[in-house]
Amino acid sequence: MQQLLQQLINGITIGSFYALVALGYTMVYGVLKLINFAHGDLFMWGAYIGLTGLSALVALMSRGGPILILPVSIIVIVTIALVGVLIERVAYRPLRSAGRLAPVISALGAAFILESLARNIYGASWKTYPTGLVPAGRVALVGGVRISVMQVLVLVVSFLLMALLYLFVYRTRIGTAMRAVSLDHEVSRLMGIDVDGIIATVFLIGPGLGGLAGMIVALYYGSFDFTLGWIFGLKAFISAILGGIGNIPGAMLGGMILGIIETLGAGYVSPQWKDVIAYAILILILIFRPTGLLGERVAEKL
Amino acid sequence: MENLRARLQKIPPLWWQAGLLVLAVLLPLPLNDYYRAVLWRTGIYAILGLSLNIIVGYAGLFQLGHAAFYALGAYTSALLNLHFHIPLVLTWPISILVAAFFGYLISRPILHLRGDYLCIVTIAFGEVVRLALVNNIFGITGGANGLSGIDQTVLFGLTLRTPLHHYYLVLFFLVLTLFAVRRLENSRLGRAWMYVREDETAAEAMGVDTTWAKLLAFVLGSGWAGLAGALYVARIPVVSPDLARFIESVVMFCIVVLGGTGSIPGVFVGTLGMITLPEIFRFLKTWRDAWMGVAMVAMMIARPEGLWPSRRIRMEIREKE
Numbered sequence: 011m012q013q014l015l016q017q018l019i020n021g022i023t024i025g026s027f028y029a030l031v032a033l034g035y036t037m038v039y040g041v042l043k044l045i046n047f048a049h050g051d052l053f054m055w056g057a058y059i060g061l062t063g064l065s066a067l068v069a070l071m072s073r074g075g076p077i078l079i080l081p082v083s084i085i086v087i088v089t090i091a092l093v094g095v096l097i098e099r100v101a102y103r104p105l106r107s108a109g110r111l112a113p114v115i116s117a118l119g120a121a122f123i124l125e126s127l128a129r130n131i132y133g134a135s136w137k138t139y140p141t142g143l144v145p146a147g148r149v150a151l152v153g154g155v156r157i158s159v160m161q162v163l164v165l166v167v168s169f170l171l172m173a174l175l176y177l178f179v180y181r182t183r184i185g186t187a188m189r190a191v192s193l194d195h196e197v198s199r200l201m202g203i204d205v206d207g208i209i210a211t212v213f214l215i216g217p218g219l220g221g222l223a224g225m226i227v228a229l230y231y232g233s234f235d236f237t238l239g240w241i242f243g244l245k246a247f248i249s250a251i252l253g254g255i256g257n258i259p260g261a262m263l264g265g266m267i268l269g270i271i272e273t274l275g276a277g278y279v280s281p282q283w284k285d286v287i288a289y290a291i292l293i294l295i296l297i298f299r300p301t302g303l304l305g306e307r308v309a310e311k312l
Numbered sequence: 313m314e315n316l317r318a319r320l321q322k323i324p325p326l327w328w329q330a331g332l333l334v335l336a337v338l339l340p341l342p343l344n345d346y347y348r349a350v351l352w353r354t355g356i357y358a359i360l361g362l363s364l365n366i367i368v369g370y371a372g373l374f375q376l377g378h379a380a381f382y383a384l385g386a387y388t389s390a391l392l393n394l395h396f397h398i399p400l401v402l403t404w405p406i407s408i409l410v411a412a413f414f415g416y417l418i419s420r421p422i423l424h425l426r427g428d429y430l431c432i433v434t435i436a437f438g439e440v441v442r443l444a445l446v447n448n449i450f451g452i453t454g455g456a457n458g459l460s461g462i463d464q465t466v467l468f469g470l471t472l473r474t475p476l477h478h479y480y481l482v483l484f485f486l487v488l489t490l491f492a493v494r495r496l497e498n499s500r501l502g503r504a505w506m507y508v509r510e511d512e513t514a515a516e517a518m519g520v521d522t523t524w525a526k527l528l529a530f531v532l533g534s535g536w537a538g539l540a541g542a543l544y545v546a547r548i549p550v551v552s553p554d555l556a557r558f559i560e561s562v563v564m565f566c567i568v569v570l571g572g573t574g575s576i577p578g579v580f581v582g583t584l585g586m587i588t589l590p591e592i593f594r595f596l597k598t599w600r601d602a603w604m605g606v607a608m609v610a611m612m613i614a615r616p617e618g619l620w621p622s623r624r625i626r627m628e629i630r631e632k633e
Contacts, residue, residue, distance in 0.1 A: 045428055101609045108616030110427070111368075111569045118562055119608030126602035134598075244435070244558070251432045282447045289436040289443075296433055297421045 015155045017277045018270060023161050023230070025269020026168035030223035031246030032253070032261035033175060034216030040192035040256040041212050043110070047117040048097055050243015051124035052090050052217045056224025057234050058132055059086050061139060068140045076144055076163070079229070083222055090221025091214040098213040103206070121239075128236045138233045164226055171219060172262050179258055184211060192256060245272075248292050254305025263303060268292075333487065340479050348475040350591045352547065355482035356540050357587045361567035361579040362489050363536035368565065369574035369622075370502060371529035372509025374431035377438025379560035381411040381534040384441065385541025386551045390459045391452060393545075400465045404542045411538020412531045419530035423523055438561055445553035458552030465546040478547040485543060489536065493576060496532075505529055506574070563587070570611060572618025581619045585611075 031053050038046040063082035071078065101120045105113045144163060148156040179185035190198045191208045199205050227242065228234045249268045253260025268288055275287035295303065340348045360382060367375045385407040392403040422433045448455040465472040465481070472478055496502045504525045507515040516522050545551060554560075567586050571578030585607070593600055611619070 039428070043428075045431070101613075104613045105616055108612070111573055112612045112616035115566055115569045116609050116612040118566065119605040119612070122601045122605030122608065124605075126599065126605065130598050130602070240558075244439070248432065248436065251429060255428065283443075286440050286443050286447075289440045292436050293422070293433055293440075296425060296429055300425050300429060302429075 012154050013277070017273050019155065019157055019161065021270035021273035022266060023164055023269070024273060025249075025266035026165060026172075027223055027227050027230075027242065027265070028246045028249040028268050029172065029262045029265025030168050030226075031220050031242055032249040032265045033172070033258065034220040035247050035250040036253070036255055036258060036261040037188075037212050037216045039250070040258075041188065041209050042102065042106075042113075044102065044113045044117065045247070046216075047114070047243075048101075048120035048124055049217065049220055050239040050246070051121045051128070052094055052097075052239075053220040053224040053227075053242055053246075054128060054234075054236065054239030055093065055124060056086050056090050056221030057228035057238055058128055058137070058224075059089055059221070060225030060228060061132075061137055064140055064143065068143075075142070079143060083225065086221045086225050087218040090224075091218035094213040094217025094220075095210055097217075098210060103209075125236060125239065128239075132236070134236060136233050136235045137228075139228055141232075143229065160230055164230055167226065168223075171222075175215070175219070176258065178215075184208070188212060245288070248288070251302055252292055252295060254302030257302070257304045260302060260304035267303075336483055337480075340476055345475050348479055350588060352475055352479045352482055353591065354583055354588045355479065355486050356544060357564070357567060358580060358583045359482070359486055359489050359540045359543070360537055360564050361571075361583050362493050362576065363533045363540065364564050365533075365568050365574065365576070365579050366493065366496070366505075366536070367529050367533040368568045369578075370497070370505035370509065371526055372505075372573075373526060373529060374427060375434045375530075375533070376431050376558075376561050376565055377434035377436075377441075378533070378537055378564045379556045379558070380438040380441035381415060381537035382541040382544070382560065382564075383445065383551075383553070383556035384414055385411045385538025386545045386555055387445065387453060387459070387541075388538065389542040389545040390462050390551045393462050394459060395452075397463075400463060400542070400546055401467055404539060407538045407542035408535045409538075411541070412535030415531045415534025416527065419527060419534075423526050423530075435558065435561070438556060438558060442553050442556035442558075445556060453553075456553060458550060458554075460550040462545060462549040462551075464549070472546065475547075481546065482543055485539065490576065497576070501525065501528060509574075566608065570608065570618060572621030575618065575620055575622035578618050578620040578622070585619075 031049070034049045034052075035046060038044060038049070060082055063085050064078065067078050067082060097120050101116045102113055105116055145159045148158045149162065150156050179188060187198070187203045187208050188211070190201065190203055191205055195205050198208075224238070224242075227238070245268060246265065249264035250261045251264070252268060253262070253264030255261075271291055272284050272288050276284040279287060299305075340351050343351070360378065364375060364378045367373050367378075388407040388410040389400060389403040392398045392406060393400055418434075418437045422430060425433060445453045445458075446456050453459070465478075467481070470477075472481060504515070504520045507518070507520055508522050508525050512522055515525075541555065544555070563586050567579060567582035569582070570585050571580065571582030586604075590600055590604060593603070596603060615621075
C-alpha cells in the first residue's frame with residue numbers, strides 16, 4: 011500500500027510534465043488540426059535556455075536558492091513563446107490551405123532545425139543543472155509516504171498553470187474566441203474574430219508552457235541531453251491523443267494517466283517494458299474509444 | 313518550349329523507360345565503391361518509398377511507423393539464416409509474409425481510426441517493435457546490439473560480394489516494384505484506394521469496400537517494406553533495432569510527401585532529396601540535419617503539392633487556392 015502510494019505520487023509528478031507539454035500539442039491541434047512536431051523540440055530548448063540562464067545567474071549571484079528560478083522562468087517562457095510564434099509565421103501560416111500532409115512535413119522540418127541547432131550549440135553530451143536551487147529534503151506524509159520538496163514544487167506549479175489555462179480558455183473573451191476558431195475558421199472570421207491573431211496567441215501560450223515544462227523537467231531530473239525533446243514530445247503527444255486531441259482537460263487527464271501507468275508499469279512489471287506498456291495501452295484505448303477518453307464523437311462533415 | 317514539350321510527349325513511354333533503365337544499369341560503372349553503396353541505399357529507400365506510397369499516397373492513410381516493417385523483414389531474414397541456416401535468398405518470401413502478416417495484425421483493429429489518430433497508433437506500434445527488439449524479446453533478437461554473423465548472399469551459385477552486385481540486385485527488385493505499383497495504380501483496387509483517399513464516405517456509398525481496400529493497402533505496403541529489410545540484410549550482415557527508429561519512419565514519410573504523394577516519379581525525387589543528397593553533403597556533418605530541415609520547410613512552402621506531384625493531387629491543391 012505504501013509502495014503503491016509512493017508510486018502514485020511519482021506517477022502524478024511525471025504525469026504533470028506530460029500534461030504541461032500535451033497542452034501545447036492539443037491547443038495547436040485545436041486551432042490548426044496540425045500535429046506540431048516541433049513542440050517537443052521547443053520543450054527541449056526550454057531546458058537548454060533554463061540551463062544557460064540558471065548557470066549564469068548562479069555564477070553571478072554566487073548563491074543558489076529557489077528564488078533564482080523565477081526570473082529565469084520568465085526568460086524561458088518569453089523566448090520559447092517567441093520562437094513558437096516565429097515558427098508558426100514562417101513554417102505553418104503559408105501552408106494553411108495546402109492540405110494535411112504538407113504542414114506535417116514542414117513541422118518535421120522545423121523539428122529537425124531546432125534539434126540540430128541545440129546539438130550544435132550545446133553539444134551532444136549530457137548537461138547538468140546547477141545544484142542547490144531547490145532544497146533536497148523530503149516531507150513525510152501519512153503512512154510513511156514521503157514526497158520531496160522538488161515534487162511539491164513541481165506539482166504546485168503545474169496544477170496552478172493548468173488551472174490558469176483552464177480559466178483562460180473557458181472564462182475569458184480570448185479563450186472563447188480560441189474555442190470558436192477551433193470549431194470553424196471561416197465562421198469565426200465572420201463573427202469578427204481575428205483568426206490569425208488567435209492562432210498566434212495559441213503559439214505564444216503552448217510553446218511558452220512547453221518551454222517552462224522543459225526547464226522544470228530538467229530541474230527535476232538534474233541532467234538531460236538533446237534527445238529529451240523527442241522522448242517527452244512523443245509521450246506528451248500520446249497523452250494528448252489519449253485524452254482526446256483538441257480537448258484541454260483531456261490533455262491534462264491523458265498526461266496524468268500516462269504518467270501513472272508508466273510509473274506503475276516500471277515499478278510492478280519491468281522498467282524495461284514501461285514504454286511498451288504505455289504504448290500498448292494507448293493502442294487499446296484508441297481501438298475502443300477512437301477519439302480518446304474525453305474527445306467528442308464528431309459527425310463527419312459532408 | 314511548348315514545342316519541345318509536345319515533341320517529348322510524342323516519344324513512346326517505352327522508349328524513355330528503357331532509356332532510364334539503361335542509365336540505371338550504366339550509372340554505377342564509372343563510380344567508386346562508396347558511391348555505388350550510396351546508389352544501393354538509394355535503391356533500398358526507393359523501394360521503401362514506393363511501398364509506403366501505397367499506404368500514404370494511394371490510400372491516404374497516415375503511416376509513421378513504416379520502419380517497423382522494414383526491421384521486421386530484416387530480422388526475419390537474419391533469424392532464419394542464423395538459426396536454421398536457410399540461404400538468404402529463400403528467406404526473402406518469408407520476410408515479405410511476416411511483415412505483411414504484422415501489417416494485417418496491426419491495421420485490422422485500427423482501420424476505423426481517422427487521420428491523426430491512425431498516425432499516432434502507427435508511431436506507437438513502431439516504437440513497440442523497436443523496444444521489443446531492444447529488450448531482446450523471446451531472447452532471440454540480441455538486444456540493443458542486434459544480430460551479426462549473417463551469411464553472404466548466394467544467388468544461383470554466385471556469391472554477392474561487392475556493392476555493385478548488391479546494387480544490381482536492388483535494381484532488379486526496384487524495377488519489379490515499379491512494374492507492380494504501376495499496374496496497381498491503374499487497377500480496380502488502385503482506383504478504389506484513391507476514392508477512399510479523396511472521400512471515404514462517398515466511396516463507401518458507391519459500394520467500395522473501404523475496410524478491405526485500406527487493409528490491402530496496409531498489408532501490401534508492409535509486406536513490401538519487409539522485402540526491403542531482407543535486401544538490407546543481403547548486403548549488411550548485421551541488423552540492429554536502429555532499423556526501426558522513428559527517424560527512419562519519418563524519412564520514409566518525407567520521401568513520399570516531398571516528391572508528391574501518390575506519384576511514382578515523386579518517390580524518386582523524394583529519395584534523391586532525403587537519402588542521396590544528404591549522403592553527398594556529408595561534409596556538413598552535424599549541421600546536415602538543420603539544412604535538411606530548412607530544405608523541408610522551404611520546399612513545402614514553395615511547392616505544397618510536392619516536387620513531382622501526381623496530376624490529380626496538383627489539381628486538387630491548386631483548386632483550393
